Amino acid sequence: MNMTETATVKLGRPRGFCEDTALEAAMRVFWEKGYEGTSLTDLTEAMRINRASLYSSFGDKETLFRRALARYGEGPAAYLKVALQAPTARRVVETLLKGVVDLLGNPKNPRGCLSTQGALATGLGAEPIKNALIEWRKGAEAEIQKRFKRARTEGDLPEDINPGDLTRYLSSVVYGLGIMAANGDTKADLNRVVDMTLRTLPL
Amino acid sequence: MNMTETATVKLGRPRGFCEDTALEAAMRVFWEKGYEGTSLTDLTEAMRINRASLYSSFGDKETLFRRALARYGEGPAAYLKVALQAPTARRVVETLLKGVVDLLGNPKNPRGCLSTQGALATGLGAEPIKNALIEWRKGAEAEIQKRFKRARTEGDLPEDINPGDLTRYLSSVVYGLGIMAANGDTKADLNRVVDMTLRTLPL
DNA sequence: TCTATTTTGTACTGTTCGATCTAAAACATA
DNA sequence: TATGTTTTAGATCGAACAGTACAAAATAGA
Numbered sequence: 228m229n230m231t232e233t234a235t236v237k238l239g240r241p242r243g244f245c246e247d248t249a250l251e252a253a254m255r256v257f258w259e260k261g262y263e264g265t266s267l268t269d270l271t272e273a274m275r276i277n278r279a280s281l282y283s284s285f286g287d288k289e290t291l292f293r294r295a296l297a298r299y300g301e302g303p304a305a306y307l308k309v310a311l312q313a314p315t316a317r318r319v320v321e322t323l324l325k326g327v328v329d330l331l332g333n334p335k336n337p338r339g340c341l342s343t344q345g346a347l348a349t350g351l352g353a354e355p356i357k358n359a360l361i362e363w364r365k366g367a368e369a370e371i372q373k374r375f376k377r378a379r380t381e382g383d384l385p386e387d388i389n390p391g392d393l394t395r396y397l398s399s400v401v402y403g404l405g406i407m408a409a410n411g412d413t414k415a416d417l418n419r420v421v422d423m424t425l426r427t428l429p430l
Numbered sequence: 431m432n433m434t435e436t437a438t439v440k441l442g443r444p445r446g447f448c449e450d451t452a453l454e455a456a457m458r459v460f461w462e463k464g465y466e467g468t469s470l471t472d473l474t475e476a477m478r479i480n481r482a483s484l485y486s487s488f489g490d491k492e493t494l495f496r497r498a499l500a501r502y503g504e505g506p507a508a509y510l511k512v513a514l515q516a517p518t519a520r521r522v523v524e525t526l527l528k529g530v531v532d533l534l535g536n537p538k539n540p541r542g543c544l545s546t547q548g549a550l551a552t553g554l555g556a557e558p559i560k561n562a563l564i565e566w567r568k569g570a571e572a573e574i575q576k577r578f579k580r581a582r583t584e585g586d587l588p589e590d591i592n593p594g595d596l597t598r599y600l601s602s603v604v605y606g607l608g609i610m611a612a613n614g615d616t617k618a619d620l621n622r623v624v625d626m627t628l629r630t631l632p633l
Numbered sequence: 634t635c636t637a638t639t640t641t642g643t644a645c646t647g648t649t650c651g652a653t654c655t656a657a658a659a660c661a662t663a
Numbered sequence: 664t665a666t667g668t669t670t671t672a673g674a675t676c677g678a679a680c681a682g683t684a685c686a687a688a689a690t691a692g693a
Binding site: 258259260261263264265266269337339343344345347348349350353361364365389391392393395396398399400401402403404405406407409410411412416419420422423424426427428429 | 461462463464466467468469472540542546547548550551552553556564567568592594595596598599601602603604605606607608609610612613614615619622623625626627629630631632
Binding site for chain 4: 237238278
């Protein structure tokens with residue numbers, strides 16, 4: 228037996244499901260129903276696996292949600308990372324808002340944004356998840372602010388615009404778009420908000 | 431016995447609590463923990479009444495939440511009605527945003543806005559509540575839009591600003607402020623967003 | 634003091650929750 | 664075919680949930 232190599236050959240009964248596909252399904256259920264609103268039965272039905280498989284592959288409900296959130300950041304919400312690479316502050320804002328609308332306005336997606344749909348207010352049991360989502364949002368804000376600070380040094384952010392203020396303002400609009408989408412507003416509605424924002428943007 | 435008058439004299443054991451005070455307490459619990467995150471035990475403890483009294487006075491949990499929401503609209507969220515009476519479109523916006531910040535920035539209040547904390551995403555059981563909250567928010571938007579349409583006829587809304595677009599944009603900022611507050615941002619943080627909004631407001 | 638009426642306190646209902654236990658099933662290796 | 668290992672399916676766990684039943688308690692009127 229070769230102890231130095233990681234086992235590439237699997238013993239025992241093989242998996243009857245694809246972990247990636249199952250996680251994607253879990254993410255969408257959480258996105259639609261929120262953390263507390265999603266039951267283990269909801270999850271197992273959507274993921275098409277049973278409880279034992281869920282627990283052995285993903286840990287408990289809270290761990291599964293955290294993995295779903297990470298996947299959300301790298302998948303549906305990846306527009307953020309793309310936007311941060313735009314060449315100027317104005318282009319960052321334009322790309323960011325367009326990405327948000329593409330995500331929130333896509334009728335194939337659950338309504339709203341996972342980070343706000345997941346848990347804004349909770350009972351005692353789900354408080355760690357609520358806090359994780361707050362951290363997630365604040366992390367995104369921090370990245371945007373960092374990008375605007377860079378823009379300041381590169382000269383494409385006016386002197387009278389504070390990077391932190393701009394970040395907070397922009398974040399508010401983005402969060403607001405999430406609520407509008409949760410309200411059932413269409414992509415056209417969301418685009419009107421974005422148009423107004425860009426029209427009045429002081430840069 | 432006088433049949434024409436409504437009974438002012440109460441028979442039986444008198445109430446041991448004030449219905450108004452109890453409803454206020456219930457409102458704050460829902461505000462803090464959301465609809466699904468609030469248990470009947472949370473409610474009875476905060477309201478300082480027992481289950482039987484709760485059910486006989488307020489009906490079931492869903493009915494109680496609806497009454498709490500109505501109270502929220504007439505109490506903490508009454509700034510909306512005040513703002514709508516401001517003399518010009520710009521003054522409406524200023525008053526509205528100031529009212530929002532006063533509410534969301536008050537550290538004595540639960541974090542965030544009841545209408546979004548209550549239920550954005552839910553399991554099957556709470557879907558009626560989720561929809562009631564959507565209706566509540568849309569109702570507020572409709573009132574604002576109506577006010578801006580009036581402003582248009584009164585000449586204090588520029589021709590190139592669509593009342594509906596302005597309403598949607600403003601609603602987004604307000605919803606966003608609710609999320610920022612839920613994130614734990616302070617009144618000063620919220621005021622920065624309001625300053626930026628007013629600074630760039632096209633009217 | 635007695636009766637009618639209403640509220641209160643508490644035990645209890647059935648259901649659903651997240652999580653676990655057990656044994657059968659499905660594979661690789663020998 | 665026999666053995667070891669892992670996954671699957673389903674039963675089951677105690678706790679918490681929303682809601683209810685019922686008798687004791689507290690009042691007004693007779």
